[in-house]
Amino acid sequence: MTTTTAVTETAREHTPRMQMAKLAPEVYKAVLALEMASRKGLDPALVELVKIRASQINHCAFCLDMHTKDAIAAGESVDRIVLLGAWEESRHFYTEKELAAIEFTEAVTVLTDGFVPDEVYAKAAKHFEERELAQLIAVIATINVWNRIGVTTRLVPGHYTPGMYKQA
Numbered sequence: 001m002t003t004t005t006a007v008t009e010t011a012r013e014h015t016p017r018m019q020m021a022k023l024a025p026e027v028y029k030a031v032l033a034l035e036m037a038s039r040k041g042l043d044p045a046l047v048e049l050v051k052i053r054a055s056q057i058n059h060c061a062f063c064l065d066m067h068t069k070d071a072i073a074a075g076e077s078v079d080r081i082v083l084l085g086a087w088e089e090s091r092h093f094y095t096e097k098e099l100a101a102i103e104f105t106e107a108v109t110v111l112t113d114g115f116v117p118d119e120v121y122a123k124a125a126k127h128f129e130e131r132e133l134a135q136l137i138a139v140i141a142t143i144n145v146w147n148r149i150g151v152t153t154r155l156v157p158g159h160y161t162p163g164m165y166k167q168a
Helices: 024-040 044-058 061-073 076-085 095-111 118-127 130-153
Strands: none
Touching: 024 130, 044 061, 044 076, 044 095, 044 130, 061 076, 061 130, 095 118, 095 130, 118 130
């Protein structure tokens, strides 16, 4: 009996549409500065969960690649990352504060109703001091900017190494 092993070839990697950092360096530097400022005073693990969840919603493969790798490198569990897309059914993997941040991230990212519901805001405000909440809003807004840049310019996932873009 002869056994044949099928070789499955993956699809060809797409090419990015443009290199925005080179074409609009002032914009890139400004968003990077916003990025650095937004995370101050927040738990780095929470920041990565927020960035992963927003990137899942926005279908930004480049940012998902980056932030899942950074989260794992920082000690985050694979289970918590994998289940983040179904957090409502896997609540027991997260703290109440993390759940409030995740729900808040969804509300700020998906503005189909035109506003962030009062109950979602109140839940987040219960778990975050006012300054932290302001920082959280900035983190969510910033990852949404990066997601829109990544999806529109078709940044290519799979080449990121944890910490590759860290500022000194």
